[in-house]
Amino acid sequence: MSNKSMFTEISTDELVALLSSPKAKFIDIRPVDAYNGWPLQNEPRGGHIKGAKTLPAKWGNYIDWIEIVRSKGILPEHEIVLYGYSKDKMEEIATRFQKSGYNQIKIYNHFQDEWSPNTELPMDFLPRFENLVPASFVNKIISGERPLEYEGKKVVIVHAHYRNRDAYLSGHIPGAIDMDTLALEATETWNRRSPEELEQALLKHGITSDTLVISYGKFMFPDNDDEFPGSAAGDIGAIRNAFIMMYAGVKDVRVLNGGFQSWEDAAYEIATDDVPKTPVENFGVNIPVKSELAVDTPEAKEMLASSTADLVCVRSWPEYIGEVSGYNYIEKKGRIPGAIFGNCGSDAYHMENYRHVDHTTREFHEVAKIWEQVGITPDKHLAFYCGTGWRGSEAWFNAWLMGWPRVSVFDGGWFEWSNDPENPYETGIPENSNAEIYS
Structure with missing residues (x-):
């Protein structure tokens, strides 16, 4: 593609001037994890331009893309400003907007080199974004490319499911163990189990209060409501497990944003082995810590x-x-x-x-x-x-x-x-x- 854009490129000063315009819509086409706060390209400040909407470039491949756009209140009468990591991706999404009847489209190509480094320019982020992790974070953990703060820390990656080990054995993140949600909640009430039962379940899965746990699941749709106690999605079971582990006292629990679907979308390796659990003997604190x-x-x-x-x-x-x-x-x-x-x-x-x-x-x-x-x-x-x-x-x-x-x-x-x-x-x-x- 030519270096000259077919769409108007604006400067940082011009974008600042547009921030107060009610007709302007700022759209972040980077992955949603970058929008939340993860500096995926080592930008000085993680997060997004204050007031921007998230519309990742990968969504441009979805057949209902324009319905997603409209559901976010982004309409043809608005002045659209796109920004992201890649100029080519920005032009690709700009072209999609143009073909959908949006004619006021601009591109801002200085997020990384001007906006993110300048602390005087407004940005926003999800306050606890680090607990909602991208697939790239998990991949670094299992490949040994750990940030210094995780060196020497025990990590357990947990594939959550509800009475469905086949969902795990048919494909999971390498090194992940499986955990049935019934380990942490009781079928009689569907409530969290007793402190004693929770302790035994967590120890059986090799989890202590100091373990870094990454929980994820696989989206499943049930044939009937006998099979799932509260949702069709294994990824919601991952959040359910995460909640109970945090209640119990696991200090550092993360959830893979998008579950196994995000891992597949990133084209990372998929394993089918049955990873053995490594039990531990001492949880480290009295359950529950966060009652x-x-x-x-x-x-x-x-x-x-x-x-x-x-x-x-x-x-x-x-x-x-x-x-x-x-x-x-x-x-x-x-x-x-x-x-x-x-x-x-x-x-x-x-x-x-x-x-x-x-x-x-x-x-x-x-x-x-x-x-x-x-x-x-x-x-x-x-x-x-x-x-x-x-x-x-x-x-x-x-x-x-x-x-x-x-x-x-x-x-x-x-x-x-x-x-x-x-x-x-x-x-x-x-x-x-x-x-x-x-x-």
């Missing part, structure tokens, strides 16, 4: 009565209004009175409102904006719940990554709440004459 991360029913009731706390229902609309229970092993339909609707997506097996199309965690600004519109704000103590804990754990992880100070999972969720005939519940649309309250 505040989990809320049980008595505290959930206190939170409902408090003006400084909220329960957030991370279920689908049909579940929330009581049209369906979500799973065939949950009899009652409805919601906890007073819970805020946190909308997981289309049904009990999807979290599309918290995910990008490639299964990576959704742009955190978008999640925060959606939550703010329904009154979910960081100034309160928030406890996220769903049917049995998986979706609630993923929503909790979003808030925790954003650095929100008091966020928990109401572990019992609708399953535990609805099984107690003494607990009230309601159906119908809230604040509507059709809503019915049962007690």
Whole structure:
């Protein structure tokens, strides 16, 4: 491609002048991990230009690319400014915009050499981005190219699944061991197991409080809801496991952003061997270390009565209004009175409102904006719940990554709440004459 761009290139000063324009949309086409804060090309400051949207170049290959663009509020009347690592990629995406009816397109080619080094220019990042890792981070760990802070540190890579070792044996990250989510949660309640059981499970998998754990899963779609307790995705099981390990006291737990799909997209080596677990004898601390991360029913009731706390229902609309229970092993339909609707997506097996199309965690600004519109704000103590804990754990992880100070999972969720005939519940649309309250 010629060095001369077919699109207008703007300077740093021109971009600064556009920051205050309501018509300007700044689009970061780098990988979403770079947007979150990972300096993937050794840029001086990790993160993104403040106010920018993430639209990775690899999404340009998706058939529904333009729907993704529009869902982010990027419209033809806007003045589009693209930036990234590669000028060729910027021009490629600019051409896609042009073919889709966008005519005001500019390219900014100085993010790495001018914007990132200049601390006076505004940038933003996901506060706890280091706990949501790119595939390249995991690859460096297993290849021995560890940053100095990880030298000598024991690392356990965990492939999470729910009663499906075939998902692991059919392809996993080299060196990863498998962990059934049932090791950490009980089928009777779907809640986290007792401290004694958690300790034994973690020791069996070679995990102590000082172990660096990288948790990931593989996206799976169930044939029926008997097979999965809370989601169709193994990657959400990875977040569920991560939550329980953090509750127990594992100090450094990371989640692979996008799960196994991200590993495959990066074209890294895939293994099929059955990696043996190496048990250890001493966890190092008394479990649980972070009990505040989990809320049980008595505290959930206190939170409902408090003006400084909220329960957030991370279920689908049909579940929330009581049209369906979500799973065939949950009899009652409805919601906890007073819970805020946190909308997981289309049904009990999807979290599309918290995910990008490639299964990576959704742009955190978008999640925060959606939550703010329904009154979910960081100034309160928030406890996220769903049917049995998986979706609630993923929503909790979003808030925790954003650095929100008091966020928990109401572990019992609708399953535990609805099984107690003494607990009230309601159906119908809230604040509507059709809503019915049962007690």
